[in-house]
Amino acid sequence: MPKRRKSSAAWLREHFSDPYVQRAKAEGWRSRAVYKLEEIDERDRLLRPGLHLVDLGAAPGGWSQYAARKVGPEGRVVAFDLLPITPLPGVVCLQGDFREREALDAVTDALDGRAVDLVLSDMAPNTSGVEAVDQIRSLALAEAAEAFAIHALRPGGDFLVKLFQGPGFDDFVRRMRGHFGKVVVRKPKASRERSPEVYLLARNYAL
Numbered sequence: 001m002p003k004r005r006k007s008s009a010a011w012l013r014e015h016f017s018d019p020y021v022q023r024a025k026a027e028g029w030r031s032r033a034v035y036k037l038e039e040i041d042e043r044d045r046l047l048r049p050g051l052h053l054v055d056l057g058a059a060p061g062g063w064s065q066y067a068a069r070k071v072g073p074e075g076r077v078v079a080f081d082l083l084p085i086t087p088l089p090g091v092v093c094l095q096g097d098f099r100e101r102e103a104l105d106a107v108t109d110a111l112d113g114r115a116v117d118l119v120l121s122d123m124a125p126n127t128s129g130v131e132a133v134d135q136i137r138s139l140a141l142a143e144a145a146e147a148f149a150i151h152a153l154r155p156g157g158d159f160l161v162k163l164f165q166g167p168g169f170d171d172f173v174r175r176m177r178g179h180f181g182k183v184v185v186r187k188p189k190a191s192r193e194r195s196p197e198v199y200l201l202a203r204n205y206a207l
């Protein structure tokens, strides 16, 4: 039998009683996801003033909000999502499906053709309720982000991508090790224990 996820009602109950959701609301962040990026950033020193970065799967905008504060006025944040993103100071917000060719063109235009220092991808599929299906969809999104990172990063640049553990995961990590100087797996505290998601941090892109 395929493994099924929680019902919508159970998910909503869990969501609203989640301490990270409550904290994000109190602190003015757009999503609880911000605490995942914050933890990785504090541990790995990922974001710094002046960086040019792309945030894929950015809605509602917690990561972009955090990134824009860290890179400051000399930096640039381009946020991309299937869903509209309410405008954020210091962030160029774009909408579309990242698996389509036009998405690449729109992001490349927003960067004025400049190579980027960092690609973030928190893209996640709409959950089907069937873990194996969600895992395959998550891998396809991670692969689209990987193709973009390889196309857009400057040598020495970094890539942080969400991935569900399961078939294809080890191959993905192996490929990353071929392109980047260092690859580590992170599971931040704000990432639910039962969720198969982890973050792959690939540093020092080598052409």
Ligand SMILES: C[S@@+](CC[C@H](N)C(=O)[O-])C[C@H]1O[C@@H](n2cnc3c(N)ncnc32)[C@H](O)[C@@H]1O
Binding pocket: 030, 031, 033, 034, 056, 057, 058, 059, 060, 061, 062, 063, 064, 080, 081, 082, 083, 096, 097, 098, 099, 122, 123, 124, 125, 126, 141
């Ligand atoms: C977990 S949410 C991202 C949360 C975000 N990092 C934040 O801090 O607010 C995942 C996002 O991936 C987006 N997404 C899924 N498939 C996509 C695709 N094909 N192209 C662009 N965005 C996609 C979803 O619309 C969703 O907003």
